[in-house]
Amino acid sequence: MKVDLTTRIKNVAFKNPVTVASGTFGTTDEYAGYVDPRKLGAIITKTITVQPRSGNPMPRICETSAGMLNAIGLQNKGLEDFVENKIPYFKKLGVPLIVSIAGESTEEFGMLAKTFDGMKDVVRALEVNLSCPNVETGGVNFMKKQERILDAVKAVRDQTCLLLFAKISPELGDVLEIAGKVIGQGVEGISLINTLRGMAVDLRSRSSRLAKDFGGLSGPAIKPVALRYVYQVKKEFRVPVIASGGIGSAQDALEFLIVGADLLAVGTANFVEPQATLHILKGIEEFCRKEKICSLNELRGSYRPAGEKGERCER
């Protein structure tokens, strides 16, 4: 039985819903020796900023229970390098590319959008990263003022007709309220959730295990939180959602699909298991076959809320 995994969002067709969360799949071909990236439904890039950024001092990662903290700080070589040296790789690869962008100002958001608007043969969508917890300008701290989020989103919308996803997190404030407002500014979809700020203390030095006090928590530890927000946003707004936050197995991916996720972005799990995306893809197909589901659309959003009238379906 052939299972149709095609996921359509507006005018873009993805051959399957499995993608990689921004910043967890390298800059270009770091994982190519371990996993065939052409099998992915899409690739979400590491966040690109206008200027090169060197990020935060070391140590900037540490493991915590069922997850990790990172304080990378959007290290990347900047827009010019990306366009010149990375875009040709993705063009050749032929997988739909979703470029994650972050500006340090409203103008920069606009500039990034304008640049990628001219590359529609490779770039199929933009993920506007409004929620990096590890930078001073452009991230969570900056975006705490809601008008800045809306200005950034508006600046991007004004410059491109590409499919837009706003990546937001509970760190910014009320997720549903913000989602509603950015949708009002014309983004097609929402990407949920970024890392959640946390900390870890070294007993000997009584200081942070990172070079900064806080880092962004990712991995299985945050999955229930991510699942809840994806469910709520999907239920409230019925817009396309890219889900991320602790997706590491087919079970995780299927849960997100059932609450309505459109794309499933595998993040930290790539670091642990480079083939995680492909294992998940295979697991989704196997589940569908077993459950006689011909198309993912039968499964997507099929969640039965607690207390809903009628018998719960025991399969």
Added chain:
Amino acid sequence: MDIKKYDEEVPILENEKVNGKYFRLAFRSKNLSGNIKPGQFLQARINQGQDPYLRRPFSYFRVSPGRVEILYEVLGHGTSILSGKKKGEVLKVMGPLGNAFTEDLGKKKRILVAGGVGVPPLVFLAERYPTAYLLIGTKSKAELLPKAELKKVRAKVLHTTEDGSYGTKGRVTLLLEKILKDQHPGDFFIQTCGPKQMMKAVITIAAKYGVEGEASWDESMACGVGACLGCMVKTRGGLKRACADGPVFKFEDLEL
């Protein structure tokens, strides 16, 4: 060209404590054993579940056909779980990762300066390639490698202990400086791996005597393949990834 990379489940052949400090773990892998160079490392997934979650990097200690050994210290949660693994249990191992120490030094004589977790890759190097000196610094006699582990090393092996319980009392850099002072420093090439403070001292001495060398410089890493940008090292050529651009860097390239 592209080096073949492996990520495979390997059976543990032995996992035993060899002294007060180290465990030696051997596993079977035909693929890895044929493709590893001293200085490179592997990423081990210790359990299939979520505890520990990330893989752990280990340098290679010794390799023979079909068999790979690592030597590790129990330093935290992950290595503590690893130390409880029994023969026949399975690890998932990615490798070979990272670059390697320079093998052919031309006419230069090799001095290896090792401390702590830096001992295994340098013993590996000294077993495979001509080496003048292997200098090993430990806190005390309790952390010395058993003699049997060093019997294939054909270099002159000198020890220092901080408490003077074995070899020369003091830090390993004392020995290095003495050798460079007494002989022609220009004849030597230094390769070092160990605690950062030790490597910094080695690099300072090397600069003082105009000796070239390489250090294996690592930082906490998550992915091990250059994707997460967790383990950056400051170099003259900008930030480099310890896992993918290193871990071995030329002294002159490191910006400390």
